[in-house]
Amino acid sequence: MNCWRIENLIAPFLDNELPDAEAGAMADHLEQCPECSDKVEVVAALPEIVAPDLSEVSSALMDSFDECLKDRIALSESLFAGTSSSEHAAESMAWGVPSPPPAPAARPASATWLAVAAMGLLLALAGWSLFTQQRIDELEQSLAERDQLIRQLEKQVVAGRFDPRALPQTAGSEVVPVFLPASAPTPQTLPAGAFAPISYGMASIDSPRIVR
Amino acid sequence: MAQPSLKLVPQPTPQSITEDEIKAIAARDRNRAFDLLVRKYRDRIYYHALYITKDSAEAFDVAQDVFVRGYHESRMFDEGFKMKAWLFRVCTNRCYNIVRDKHRRGGILDRLGKQTDVLTVQHRAIDSVLAKELSKEMAAALSNLSADHRSILILRYYDDLSYQEIADTLQIKLGTVMSRLSRAKARLAEQLRPEEATE
Ligand SMILES: [Zn+2]
Numbered sequence: 001m002n003c004w005r006i007e008n009l010i011a012p013f014l015d016n017e018l019p020d021a022e023a024g025a026m027a028d029h030l031e032q033c034p035e036c037s038d039k040v041e042v043v044a045a046l047p048e049i050v051a052p053d054l055s056e057v058s059s060a061l062m063d064s065f066d067e068c069l070k071d072r073i074a075l076s077e078s079l080f081a082g083t084s085s086s087e088h089a090a091e092s093m094a095w096g097v098p099s100p101p102p103a104p105a106a107r108p109a110s111a112t113w114l115a116v117a118a119m120g121l122l123l124a125l126a127g128w129s130l131f132t133q134q135r136i137d138e139l140e141q142s143l144a145e146r147d148q149l150i151r152q153l154e155k156q157v158v159a160g161r162f163d164p165r166a167l168p169q170t171a172g173s174e175v176v177p178v179f180l181p182a183s184a185p186t187p188q189t190l191p192a193g194a195f196a197p198i199s200y201g202m203a204s205i206d207s208p209r210i211v212r
Numbered sequence: 213m214a215q216p217s218l219k220l221v222p223q224p225t226p227q228s229i230t231e232d233e234i235k236a237i238a239a240r241d242r243n244r245a246f247d248l249l250v251r252k253y254r255d256r257i258y259y260h261a262l263y264i265t266k267d268s269a270e271a272f273d274v275a276q277d278v279f280v281r282g283y284h285e286s287r288m289f290d291e292g293f294k295m296k297a298w299l300f301r302v303c304t305n306r307c308y309n310i311v312r313d314k315h316r317r318g319g320i321l322d323r324l325g326k327q328t329d330v331l332t333v334q335h336r337a338i339d340s341v342l343a344k345e346l347s348k349e350m351a352a353a354l355s356n357l358s359a360d361h362r363s364i365l366i367l368r369y370y371d372d373l374s375y376q377e378i379a380d381t382l383q384i385k386l387g388t389v390m391s392r393l394s395r396a397k398a399r400l401a402e403q404l405r406p407e408e409a410t411e
Binding site for chain 2: 039042043054055065076
């Protein structure tokens with residue numbers, strides 16, 4: 001066993017995760033090689049790596065996890081599932097019913113009220129952020145596609161190989177415009193106002209865009 | 213924000229149930245199986261997200277999202293499907309996307325956060341304890357490592373995953389788990405004893 005190999009086995013060696021034969025070979029090497037045994041000792045001397053203990057402070061939050069999730073699953077189905085969404089939503093609303101959260105008997109009244117209020121706000125937040133995030137993803141995707149298409153078109157225009165007026169009605173969305181061949185006649189100059197901002201609804205993009 | 217009274221009401225969390233038992237239940241009642249899956253892993257997934265994002269509100273959101281995806285994962289209860297590795301993998305990926313996109317989306321989330329005063333009390337309490345814990349020497353050294361090294365150390369020593377589970381989670385070979393962990397620990401030792409790392 002060479003030194004390079006030893007260096008890659010320090011952790012499993014110390015964690016007792018090596019097969020016996022390999023651990024034995026490694027122990028033999030360490031007896032003869034002070035460099036490697038130094039390296040192992042440095043790692044072995046590390047203090048224990050333990051997770052921060054947050055169980056106490058997070059238990060109240062985790063109490064609301066299941067309820068929140070139930071609602072979020074229902075939302076995910078009703079908003080985004082393509083097929084028989086109502087059936088699935090009903091099914092998922094039933095999820096968790098056999099095991100409701102612990103009774104709040106031991107909890108002071110104010111804490112119960114707090115939990116109820118928290119849950120309500122949480123549900124609203126979860127729904128809103130899920131929706132927003134999906135929406136942002138969709139918009140970004142479509143913006144990226146448009147940007148790429150527009151960059152291609154701009155190159156063609158600059159190279160004089162494409163007349164923007166040849167764009168089909170749905171330019172930039174589903175239909176990919178047919179580019180003129182390189183041998184096409186040089187286009188006329190662009191009409192005035194050919195470059196103008198386009199708003200995509202979510203955010204207005206003010207950089208120049210080709211419009212018809 | 214610690215509420216001692218809550219300790220009198222233990223969570224009905226069957227963390228000892230095995231994945232095979234959950235799969236057997238899924239054959240009869242998928243929703244019940246999913247319920248058990250959530251109860252088995254939700255805390256650990258939330259903590260994992262918390263260790264990476266260091267933000268309770270984000271971590272809660274990620275953990276919720278992981279299980280929403282899990283609910284829609286049709287292979288979840290298939291024989292041989294590694295639920296735990298799947299959950300940790302989805303969670304890890306989601307967290308790093310968030311850490312990466314935080315700058316871009318932070319504006320929206322921050323404004324949203326300010327509207328949910330009651331909930332943020334809980335999140336802030338967790339964040340402040342976490343910040344205190346993370347300022348300790350070991351955690352601080354961890355945060356100076358590369359994302360790859362930090363991830364694998366968190367999975368192994370914070371989340372307590374086995375070598376094989378880490379391999380499944382990160383979709384790397386067992387040998388790579390061993391070498392990456394070894395190098396990560398060596399780097400960590402350098403961080404904690406910088407005077408000896410200068411040769
Ligand atoms: Zn050696």
